[in-house]
Amino acid sequence: MAPSAGGLPDEIRLALGETGAIGATVRQLATRVERGTRPVEEVLDALADRGEVLRIGRGLWVLRDYERLAGRDDFVDPAAYVERFERENGVALGHSSGPITFRSNEALPVHRWWPYVQGYSAEFVGGVLAAAGIGPGTTVLDPFAGSGTTLVEARRAGARALGTELLAPAVLAARVKTRLELDPVRLASEADRRVRAASRRDTGPLPFLRETRRQFSSSALRDLTRLRDALPAEGTAVADALRLAFGRILIPASRLHRSPCLGYDPRARADGPEPxxxxxxxxxxxxxxLRTVRRDPRPLGPPAVIRAQDARSAGWPERSVDLAVTSPPYVNGMDYVMNYKVDLAWLGYARSYADLRALRGAEVACDNLPRSETRAYLATDDPPDPWLAEILPRIRENVRRKGSYRRDDMHAVVHRYFADLAPVLREVRRALRPGGRFVVVVGDSLLAGAYVPGDLLLARLGAAAGFSIVSVEVARSRRSGQRRSFELRESVVTLERPRSSG
Ligand SMILES: C[S@@+](CC[C@H](N)C(=O)[O-])C[C@H]1O[C@@H](n2cnc3c(N)ncnc32)[C@H](O)[C@@H]1O
Structure with missing residues (x-):
């Protein structure tokens, strides 16, 4: 992570804030902020002296406000929102089962080509497609396509697959993973040719990222730059597949890892396989x-259409989609740009820090957003949902009271997050045929000591966009069993465009 203006203490506050009530160990924090454990320990001790952080057993540290939450008068807990949702929206919270996280994809053909921790499981998507009767002649849309889990499964089920995605390495992954007719023999021979060409090249220029020399050994840098410069330009199926293979090895060949945020492990030695x-x-x-997929007797759907475009303004033809399935960014969740900056830079999608900033500003709001991007959302009096009219001032007040929260416009980040999602809901509703469903996997959050029921709010925004709310089902608890900690959930929200809708 690039050092923020407030230096290491701010970086540690940010990292701890992201772990919420779960907390983090010194080692986890050190990798997260790309520093050694000693300076991190020193900062934690200083923050503990000031009462900003707490140790909560088993070596875990949390921000103090997470510890005090439950006892505060103004804290509205999850159960209260669930009850209110049932009362106001007429839907009780249910439960769903089966694996939902990307982890199970890591052993699956095609899905494993680009491990995307932020993705969901192919099995979950397969179940949703089957329940909706998706097959040849149908169309499936994923507005936040990520690495293409939905689109791969849709094509393999014989459907037309449509998606939008702004993070270029994810777009590349989704495109390559859906081009399942690619000739494996051609791919293998072109890879050999490029590897031979790389061995004859000189070391090439490093990407613009300041930390590059710290992140890779010098021999890895030599090999990676030669390989990169020997790759064909993006655009053909083989070229894109080779570029994805190159992108896929960057983190394993570095001293970095994703856990799920990008972290630096100074102790990692370059004794693994050569790039x-x-x-x-x-x-x-x-x-x-590719050979395995060829043995699948099911006919593939037409070639997938994956646009490197903002989901808010995709402009898909009206009433052309039978089912939409997605998982959007979560409130205050992942800074995708920070986490994929290495891929963005090495693959040439970002050429400067300004490029990274611009992309961050275009994505659904995360809490690393530049202040200039939240200015329009500072007022709390006209949010996209009435619940937010209570939640946003609470966040603002908690931050003010605390005095040392890492950004004083946190309420505006949350405001913008929901303001970003609302047009996507409208856009998907427009694209769906009447009776078509929009299935969304999304989580809740705890921010600056205020609980934000992201799943219920998304369902309500859906209702405001003209959907009926079919169900909200808890798919997993995002942290379990830790004493005095706070249980967050990940839910499957199912919305439907009413059959009678205009
Ligand atoms: C949770 S991930 C989706 C993962 C996907 N379900 C998978 O299995 O790979 C959310 C994605 O939304 C993308 N995103 C954020 N804002 C966007 C926007 N305005 N338009 C399109 N995509 C966006 C992010 O880059 C990220 O890849």
Missing amino acids: VERFRDAVATMVDD
Whole structure:
């Protein structure tokens, strides 16, 4: 992570804020902020002296406000919102089962080509498609397509797959993963040719990221720059597949890891496989999987259409989609740009910090958003949902009272987040045929000591956009069993465009 203006204490507050009530160990924090454990310990001790952080057993540290929440008069807890949702929206919170996180994809052909921690499971998507009767002649949309889990499954079920996504490495992954007719023999021979060409090249220029030399050994930098410069330009199926294989090896070949945020492990030694070997392995996996997919007797759907475009203004034809399935960014969740800056830079999608900033400003709001991007959302009197008219001032007040929260416009970040989602809901509703469903996996959050029921709010925004709310089902608890900690959930929200809708 690029150091913020407030230096290490601010970075640690940010990292702890992201872990919420779950907390983090010194080692986790150190990798997260790309520093050694000693300076992190020193900062934690200083913050503890000032009463800003607490140790809560088993070596975990949390921001103090997470600890005090439950006892505060103004804290509205999750159960109160669930009850209110049932009363106001007529839907009781249910439960769904089955794996939902991306982890189970890591062993699956094609899905494993680009591990995207922020994705969801192919099994979950498969179940949703089957329940909706998706097959040849139908169309499936994913407005936040990510690495293409929905789109791969939709194509394999014989459907037309449509998606939008702003993060270029994810767009690349989704495009490559849906081009399942790619000839494995051509891919393998082109990979060999490029590896041979790379061995004859000189070391190439480093990407613009300041930390590059710290993140990679010098031999990895030499091999990666040569390989990168030997790759074909983006655009054909083979070229894109090779570029994805290259993108896939960057983090494993570095001293970084994703857990799920990008972290730096200063102790990691460069004694793993050489980048070229990793690249060959990545291509070999693709070749194997393409052969496996060819044995699937089901006819594939038409070629997928994946637009590198903002989901808010996709402009899909009206009433053309049978089912939409997605998982949007979560409130205050992932800063995708920060987490994929290495991929963005090495693959040439971002050429400067200004490019990264611009992309962050275009994505659904996360809490690393530049202040200039939240200015229009500072007022709390006209939010997209009446519940937010209570929640936003509460966040603002908590931040003011605390005095040291890492950004004093946190309420505006949350405001913008929901203001960003509302047009996506309208856009998807427009694109769906009457009776078509929009299935959304989304979580709730705890921010600056205020509870934000992201799933229920999304369902309510859906209702405001003209959907009927079919169900909200808890799919998993995002943290379990830790004493005095706060239980967050991840839910499946199902909305339907009413059959009688105009
Ligand atoms: C939770 S991830 C989706 C993961 C996907 N379900 C998968 O399995 O790979 C959310 C995605 O939304 C993308 N995103 C954020 N804002 C966007 C916007 N305004 N338009 C399109 N995509 C956006 C992010 O880049 C991120 O990849």
